[in-house]
Amino acid sequence: MENSEKxxxxxxxxxxxxxxxxxxxxxxxxxxxxAELFLFNKNYTPYKIKYSDKLTGAVKSMFMQEAVHYIIxxxxxxxxxxxxxxxxxxxxxxxxxxxSKVGRAETLIHLIENEYKDIDYFSENEYDFKKVKGIIAxxxxxxxxxxKTFYIAKILPASSxxxxxxxxxxxxESFEPFSAEIALKMPEDNQxxxxxxxxxxxxQAKFENLFQYDYKSQVIAEAKAKExxxxxxxxxxxxxxxxxLLADKKPILKKVQAMDIAEEMPxxxxxxxxxxxxxxxxxxxxxxxxxxxxxxxxMFVNLLNEDYYVSPVNGRRYEIKSKKLxxxxxxxxxxx
Numbered sequence: 394m395e396n397s398e399k400x401x402x403x404x405x406x407x408x409x410x411x412x413x414x415x416x417x418x419x420x421x422x423x424x425x426x427x428a429e430l431f432l433f434n435k436n437y438t439p440y441k442i443k444y445s446d447k448l449t450g451a452v453k454s455m456f457m458q459e460a461v462h463y464i465i466x467x468x469x470x471x472x473x474x475x476x477x478x479x480x481x482x483x484x485x486x487x488x489x490x491x492x493s494k495v496g497r498a499e500t501l502i503h504l505i506e507n508e509y510k511d512i513d514y515f516s517e518n519e520y521d522f523k524k525v526k527g528i529i530a531x532x533x534x535x536x537x538x539x540x541k542t543f544y545i546a547k548i549l550p551a552s553s554x555x556x557x558x559x560x561x562x563x564x565x566e567s568f569e570p571f572s573a574e575i576a577l578k579m580p581e582d583n584q585x586x587x588x589x590x591x592x593x594x595x596x597q598a599k600f601e602n603l604f605q606y607d608y609k610s611q612v613i614a615e616a617k618a619k620e621x622x623x624x625x626x627x628x629x630x631x632x633x634x635x636x637x638l639l640a641d642k643k644p645i646l647k648k649v650q651a652m653d654i655a656e657e658m659p660x661x662x663x664x665x666x667x668x669x670x671x672x673x674x675x676x677x678x679x680x681x682x683x684x685x686x687x688x689x690x691x692m693f694v695n696l697l698n699e700d701y702y703v704s705p706v707n708g709r710r711y712e713i714k715s716k717k718l719x720x721x722x723x724x725x726x727x728x729x
Contacts (some may be wrong), residue, residue: 410489410591414476416528419457419534419543424533428452432515432549434524438500440515448571456530456545460583460595477594488594494611495592496637497604502544502587517574525549527603528579537722544587547580548603571576614639614646620654625663627693628681638690645687645694657697667692670701670710 419426430452431439444452464472467485475483477490492499503513513519529546555578560571583595585603594600601607617634621627627635639646658666660682667674674692675683684690695701700713 410589410593412464412487412489413468415543415588416461416468419461420465422534423453423458423461426453426457426532427534428456429531431505431512431529431531432525433527433529434499434520435526437497437504437526439501439504439512440520441512442515447704452530455579455581456547457532459581460545460586460593463583463595473564476594477597480509480594480597480608488597490592490594490608492587492590492592495606496605497606498546498585498587498592501529505529505544506542522552522554522575533677534671543589543636546585546587546603547582548599549577549580553580555579585705605641610643610646611636611640613650617646617649617654621649622729624654624657624678624683625660627679628679628683633684633686635684635690638684642690645691648694648698652697663696666699666701667696670703672696672701 428449430442430444432442433439464487471485473483473486475486475488477488480486480488492502503716515525527546527548529544531542531544533542535541556574556577560567560576562571564570571667582599585595586593586598592600615636618634618639622635629635639649660680664674664676664682672692674689674696675685677683682693684693695712698716700716702711702713704711705707
């Protein structure tokens with residue numbers, strides 16, 4: 394597996410990332426590592442958040458040392474490292490994949506590293522904690538050629554939060570008002586590390602949930618996107634690609650997956666069909682179909698699938714949610 398360009402400044406090679414070497418390196422310099430925490434929401438927008446000096450040891454322990462110790466201790470018990478693309482839910486295995494393949498994770502790291510000054514501090518008064526997706530710790534330490542970084546990310550389920558307004562605390566023998574706006578039960582398990590452009594996956598299900606990543610769907614989306622772009626002239630808004638849009642829209646991907654793209658109507662007939670249905674399928678000066686967002690993609694795919702219909706009875710237009718192909722009827726057709 395080839396690694397992508399790294400996050401954090403080191404020169405990447407084409408050699409697979411060595412998880413065991415990394416764990417031993419961090420274990421040796423653990424006292425020289427500094428940590429910064431960020432919350433991030435369901436749109437993968439990061440927020441800075443401060444923490445008390447009294448929590449420094451806990452932050453390092455729960456995020457960094459748990460992961461490092463697991464790798465070191467389990468190495469002698471047969472722990473294996475495999476490419477995530479070959480994952481099959483095995484025990485005693487950690488997976489690795491390239492950060493560049495996981496768009497939401499790559500975006501999150503990019504924002505932290507390149508837009509740091511524009512990142513707001515999280516405040517419950519300004520931001521809704523219910524929209525928080527996870528927490529990521531950025532660890533920094535001096536290397537031979539400058540400062541080096543790595544990240545540990547964990548999902549924060551809604552059940553991990555206690556609101557002060559509806560919670561009580563026990564002090565000695567009595568209940569007392571909860572003293573904080575929100576209390577969090579921090580996940581203790583190892584989930585995801587991001588090092589030198591490589592994602593290390595400790596928990597496959599939580600990794601996929603954390604970054605909404607499904608490799609099989611991604612592969613299917615890329616294959617179908619290739620077929621569609623070879624047959625149709627498409628123009629996308631800046632930052633959008635057909636495969637990423639398909640991967641994010643599972644119902645549309647499922648519909649496209651069932652199509653035989655080579656047998657679908659050509660572009661000129663598709664545009665005529667859109668005009669007939671009075672749909673605003675836009676084209677540019679080059680005749681390419683413009684896809685600005687997932688709504689445009691849905692319209693394009695629905696047209697391909699002939700999901701629009703004008704009733705011969707009342708003349709109204711309909712979008713067909715599902716279709717079932719009927720067999721040939723028996724007997725003579727009805728007389729007019």
